[in-house]
Amino acid sequence: MTARIVVAGQAEGPVVHATEGLSFWGGVDPATGIVIDAHHPLTGRCLTGTILMMPTSRGSCTGSGVLLELALNGRGPAALVFRGAEDILTLGALIAGRMFGRALPVLRLDAAEFDALSRTAHATIRDTHLQADGLHLPLSPPPMSAMQLTAQDHAMLQGPPAQKLAMEVICTMAAQQGATALIDVTQAHIDGCIYASPANLLFAEAMAEMGARVCVPTTMNAISVDRQNWQAQGVPPQFGGPASRLADAYVQMGARPSFTCAPYQLPTVPAQGEAVAWAESNAVIYANSVLGARTVKHPDFLDLMIALTGRAPLSGVYLSEERVARRILKVDVPPGADDAVWPLIGYVAGLRAPDRIPLLTGITVSPDADALKALCAAFGTTSAAPMLHIEGVTPEADQVDPNADIATITREDLAAAWRQFNAAPSHIDLVALGSPHFSLNECQALAALVAGRKTQVATIITCGHDTIAAAKANGTLAVLEASGAQVVPDLCWCSISEPVFPPHARTLMTNSGKYAHYAPGLSGRAVRFGSLADCVAAAVSGRAPDHLPAWLR
Known part of the structure; x- marks a missing residue:
């Protein structure tokens, strides 16, 4: 048997086998390496120094930034081993080694090899082999690129430093994906502007200082602060300053400060069959599934590399047979x-x-x-x-x-x-809406439910600037604010923090399955889940329903 090296490096440590994928964003604390996803089998486990095995990753594209931070602060796994294709954590490991000299090996095994390694307790990875409790696996070198590059691709490989680096990373990722060519994309959406950790800022400012400049229309995901108001909101400068600088770095590189996790709500929505380069997991799935556009779930950092070149690996769901x-x-x-x-x-x-x-x-x-x-x-x-x-x-x-x-x-x-999302007490301190960002139609539906009523607990809706402007123009925003609800731009619930997130809140209620999953790990709060009408009832009464909805009984 020969296992495959995806990212080269040497490592040694205890083997930790995850039976299901893990999103590092919202699933692993970037400061400690502890699994914080309350719904994952490894919750509470520290991954530092381990040989971490997973079938593949899942969830947020921001996981690459979390892994980079873990590698830089010495709290990351010693190595990653996957059974299937994986891009998000692989890209984080690639950037850690290529840009910052922190090698973190990544291997891919076939099913038999993976199962054999999962039954061992300790493993050692060297340049040519993996040794683990009597198991010896020769390691094949990283795949060599057999790319069919255009003259323009070759020119970018010899171009300015940022563009050259971008093309090198794209070609490396293409090789490990088995791609033999690149594809033109018409637009990009940047997910790496969320301040998941200092590593995100370090990467973005390094690229900006290298003279990076996007060459296709590029929008930006929600960021980690209300860019214009974070100081007045009392956000600590040690967080607000770097988070704001991160957004500024991407704007400096030519990205549009759209600051929404729902780019499909913007006027620039792609057409069916159009090849784009979006990061942010919900946006990618919506683009492919609902719009019929084509984009791989690009990891953070690779989203920028593609925006700098207008080129992406021709692999995955860019190909009809993979859809x-x-x-x-x-x-x-x-x-x-x-x-x-x-x-x-x-x-x-x-x-x-x-x-x-x-x-x-x-x-x-x-x-x-x-x-x-x-x-x-x-x-x-x-x-x-x-x-x-x-x-x-x-x-x-x-x-x-x-x-x-x-x-x-x-x-x-x-x-x-439903029961998994509603294990918390029924007393509600916060109603959290807009994960992903609320649309104008959702704002109007909410306004109809709260009209003439007053919320008794903090009720916060996150929206993109375009939606807020439209809601203000047609009077919807005034109705929401009259009820006591707060509409917040730039942020999304997966990036919000205190004090915008009310510090006193112990239990929140949301209508988002995404946030119901991530909130316990990201916020440390208990969660309740329900319909929009249930959320309004909780906002007015301070209590969530104590029983299954009638349609689930």
Whole structure:
């Protein structure tokens, strides 16, 4: 047997085997290396110095920045071992070694090798072999690039320092993905502008100082502070300053300060079949699934590299054959279901298809854009797949492997997910809405529910600037603010921190499956979940429902 080196390096340490993928953003504390994802089997485990084995990663594209920070502060795993394709943590390890001299080896094993290593307690990785409790695996070198590059590609490889580095990293990632060519992209969306750790700032400012400049229209994800108001909000300068500088670095490199995690709400939304380079997991899944655009789930840092060159590896779901559903999920949608059903379906679909694109069937109620947003975002927390199909809804739902296997999502499965999200006490201190960012339609629906009522607990909605401007113009913003709700730009719930996040809040309620999953680890608070109407009722009364909704009983 010969295992494959993806990122070269040497390491030694105890073997830690994760039976399911882990998102490092929202799942691992970048300062300590401890797993903070409350829903993961390794929760509470410290990964520092370990040979960490996973089938693949999952979740947020920002995981590459978290891994880079762990590598730089000496709290990261000693090595990563995957059974399948993986880009997010691989890119973080590649940047750690190439830009900062912190080698963190990454290996890929086949199923038999992976299972054999998972049964060992300690492993040593050297340049040519892996040794572990009687197991000896020769290691093949990193894949050599056989890229068919254009004259312009070659020119960029000999170009200014930032562009040269970008093309080198793109070609290295392409080689490990098995790509033999690059593809032009029409636009990019940057996820690395979230201040996940000092490493994100170190990378961005280093690139800006090298003269990096985007060459395709580039939007930016939500950032970690309200850029114009963070000082007045009392955000500590030691956090607000670096977070603001991180955003400034990307603006300096030519990115548009859109600051939204829902770029599909912008006027620049791509058309079906258009090749783009988006990072941010929910945005990638929505773009591929709902819009029919094409983008791989690009890791943080690679998003910038592609924006600097306009070129991406021609691999993954850029290719038609990789967009095919290989699992059919038959969904039992309970009669009378409210809007909470969509994130529950997405969350369970990710659990049922953690490593492949599914086709969801049996959904007879047509979901609108906001329902699809909620479904896609929740799916991305539990699956590594970059897209899904919904029969009769999404544009490529006829693309199904004839050998696709079949699984089910029952009412009992949805109820189990609801209970998982509602284990906290019913007393609510905070209602958190806008993960991903609220649309104008969602703001209007919320305004209709709160009109003439007053919230009794903190109620915060995060939105993009374009949405806030439209809500102000049509009077929706005034209704929300009159109820006591606060509308916040620039931030999203996965990047919000105290004091914008109310320090006194102990239990929050949200209608987002994505945030219900990540909030315990990111905020340290208990969580309740429900429909938008349930969230409004909690905002007014300070209490969440104590029982399953009628449609789940």
